[in-house]
Amino acid sequence: MSGRTRVLYVDGAADDLDRVHTLPDGDVPVAETADTAAEAIDRVEAGGVDCVVFGGELPDATGVEFLHRLREIGPTVPCVLFVERSFDPTAAAAIETGATGYLHRNPGVDQTDALSEAVGTALDRCRERDLEATQERFRGIIEASSDVVSILDADGTFRYLSPSVEEVLGYEPSELVGQGAFQYVHPEDRDRVAREFATAVDDPDRTPDAEYRFRHADGSWRVVGSRGTNMIDDPVVEGVVVNTREVTDRRRRDQRMDVLNRTLRHDLRNAMNVILGNAELLMRDHGTDDRAEAIRRTAADMLELGNKVRDVERALDTGERSREMVDLVSVVEERLAAVERSEPEVTVEADLPESEWVLANRQIGSAVDDAIENAVEHNDADDPVVRVTVDEARLTGEAAVTLTVADNGPGIPEEELDVLTGGETPLEHTSGLGLWLIKWVVNESAGEIAFEESDLGGTVVRITLKRASVGQTIDLV
Template identity: 40%
Template sequence: MVALPTLPVLAACSFLAGAACLGIGPVLYRATRGHGSEAQLLVGGAAVVAALWATAHGFHLTATAPAAQLTWARIAVALGAPTATCWAVLVVTQTRPNWSLPAGAALLLAAEPAVTAAAALGFPRFVFAGYRGVDVAGTPVLVLVPGRWLGVHGVYTAALCLFAAALLVRGAVGANGRDRSRYALLFVAGAVPTVTEALWWLPLPGVFGVNHTPIALAVSAACLFAASRRYALFGEQSMARDAVFDQMRDGVVVVDGANRIVDTNAAARAAFDVDDADVGAPADEVLPDDAAALTRRGVDEDEPLTIPGDDGDDRVLEPQREPLPGGTDGSLLSFRDVTDRRRAERRYRAYVEYADDIVVVSDADGNLDYVSPAVERALGYARPDMEGDPLLQYVHPDDRRGVAEPFAQALDNPGERVEVTFRARHADGGWRTLEGVGVNRFDDPDVAGYLVTLRDTTTNDRYEQRLRVLTRVLRHDLRNELNVVLGYADVIVDEGDEQLSEYGDNIRRAAKRLATLGERVRGVDRTLSDTDHGGRPVDVGDVAEEVGARAEARFPDADVDVEVDDCTTGFADELLATATWNLVENAVQHHDGEEPAVRLRVRRTNDAVELRVADDGPGIPADDRDAVESGHETQLKHASGIGLWLVRWIINGVDGELTFEGNDPRGSVVVVRLRAADAAPTGDAAQMDPWAVSSPVPEQSDGGRDVWPDGDGDGNDDGNGDGGDDRVDDAR
């Protein structure tokens, strides 16, 4: 068997170690993608430095000249100076994932290796005490003897390696099988070069007198390769941790079997005010009492935790405990912040509990899963007594089919709405009318049934019924009695003398006014009910000019003047023309002279458009003004007609204001104030022409949207409903 020369073999191993370190560099560089440029620079730089160190050591062993041997030895020491620092930082990043290296600390860590490397190359006497010869299998080799500064570097390197080893051992204690294997490989990768470096400091003879640390770097490269490929060193696990674990909204705390904190994520550190220095400390000393108690078995995990928040309000956390995987004795605690959800639940619960409407949730069979507290006020039942009962049990027998059928038809259509109206039995034995809407929410796991909202409309239904009956009776009986009055009035007019004929004519006119009043009241109700109030931009000046033009045509003896400023767009609707016409018409009709004068003035103030209708007549009676302005009628003070009330209702419907002023020397001024609008007017001519300014005047109002084009609904222009010229009118 041929014996190989020892020194060339050692040199070859050193060159192979350099190649291995250089080859592992790209593998580790690719594995650190997603970890930032700092991590890539650290790993890639460390692999390159180790490769150069091993290569320089190989040249040291192959050099034949003494001077060359010493030169390559100094180069190898300089290149190997930062290796221990890079190794320690690498271990910290693996065992303390939340830790980041501050810039100041990085400079301090790099300072000592930089000084050592520079001194080894430029000031060798500062680093080395000299050199000695070593006989390696018959071949002499010069090796450097460490000096004082290299001794300082050795102590610094040993401290870093021991610190890294302690972190690995501590991490392996509470780790699972996969992490423990990774930590073991990292430990071997650092321990082998550390041992060979320690042997070099001993003055050993022969082959052991040469520094074998660069050759041992091949073992480190192999361990790092295995840890990267098999145990996800810098790979998916670390990337997942950075991308998922630290970004989770739920706080996560990992504790080992000894109840010590192993790891925390950003949300947990913020919630419990902990940091990396607390890793390894007992959970009872770091976490709040309620959170720390979860690490002990037998503690209720469903009970929420309350902790102080940064805004001064308490935060509510829902905890959960899971054992660590792989049979490791330890726990993973997660804490979900449900403060906002709890607040929303309390808010919506308050909405439901204090609302007058009844909220019901029923299953597919019609059984009541939930009933809101409003049912106690509406039907007199206690909520627990109703829940679980069939809904139809409380429905009038005659209405049950009308309630069950639409719900059954909507059962297979999630989101479908069902409108129902039925009579429900009250606890006192009576019946209440309920109407509402049910929605199929079986697809929503939080509802899983029909969500029904019901409103008690018993009072409204009874009121509307009474109103319909009374209106029908009033109109029927009033018309019948007025027909009798009109019949006798005709007899008096036809058969009586001149004086009686005059009396009969007065009776007939009054009877016609009463007959017209019922139709007029119905017209007011229809007009205001069918109108979309609220207001939109309307040019008030255009409305005033149209009303003025119509008044001049209708009342040729009246002096109607219109004055309009610029920019008179205000919030109104199509009934503004009706209100303005009523004011002008009444001013003319109630004038006590032969030439009534009416002034329409439209102007823009800061935030309002003001329409003023002034006349020089006898003025609006004080009782009428007081009643309309206050909005309340009494037996002593009431408006004599509905004309001014109609104006008030129209103006109120668009958030306007109606007031009255005196007109010097006589007469009244009606002031309408509307909110100013900067937008262009909206609506077409038909909307802004409810009394048909540009169309022929119909002979008779039908009580619809065309509101009394002649002012009173009798088809005549006198405004009093009698076909004559009497000045008495109920419009005031």
């Protein structure tokens, strides 16, 4: 129900003196009339009628017949019946058929207040039924979920937990209801989790998530992931809904993969250094040799690939996921100066302001390096050109800055662009790891990235980041 309440009076069920002028809650309803049962049915079916007031005998139907037809099209529309006698059998039949209430007509007496009370009561009962039905549907959905769904008060007290809490954490729901949730969180995680929960309470638009340790009923600590949604103002919920699932096995697997990754990278780096050193010794002792140079170049590339993997790992590491102020122009100028020193044959065209501060992931420098490196190293034009600009922009309605890197090279292969723009797929184009690094770092910076054709003939990479306020830092952990 929205706006003013619309009350439909059928066949003079209440004359002008009797019609409700003000409901008990202060609402001033809109009065509408219908001369017949058929007209009333059409009006209800068209929508917007909040309550129907009718008599026991209508021109084209009895009150009970009308009510039967009404319930077929509007099972929950509140209805109030006017009866002629105190003990009118029509009233009992109407109540049995689905009337919300009835009122005895008392000729010559102003019944406005009585009718107002009857209509207000009918509306309240309807709202209560709707609320109960919604709560029942809500309960059915969450109780069928394998995740633990809980409802907490603003102070973090459990008010409801779904039955799955027993399977996941070993508790009966009744054991936790009324208890403070944070006392079950590991002491080292408790303050952080409480802060995340507070952000959901303070800002209904925020849906924070966190991974932390929760005490199982057997006393052990289980790693869980939770996401909170503020539904305190929703009359069905009146609390913060938290979805929780256990991620202990995933965390253990991630830790093992992290150890494996670091060990593998360390061993490969040592092996590549041996190969690189021996290739350089061969070239020194026996002069330039194409085969030795190929070995040296491949070993150097593998070492660089290892460094890129390290940068990607840092960009995606939750411990590195804060965004901080960065002068994008300084980062670009530093990289362009290195290009001019190492690649003098490349023409660099730069149009840069004095400074532009953005809010970005700490690895944004690596992303800028790779964007410019791609434009330089893969440019096989006779006269390679790289054009770099930094301009003002807008991002999701806020002030932003766009870095544009264009080249006249062969462009990024179409199939590699498809992977970058279409989503992450396993084992595709690992040679494009630098491009993935750019995309991931920009995503972690809450920015946008676009790959387009350049008017120079090659590729344009556009990175747009939100402009920073002085001293601004956002912690994403």
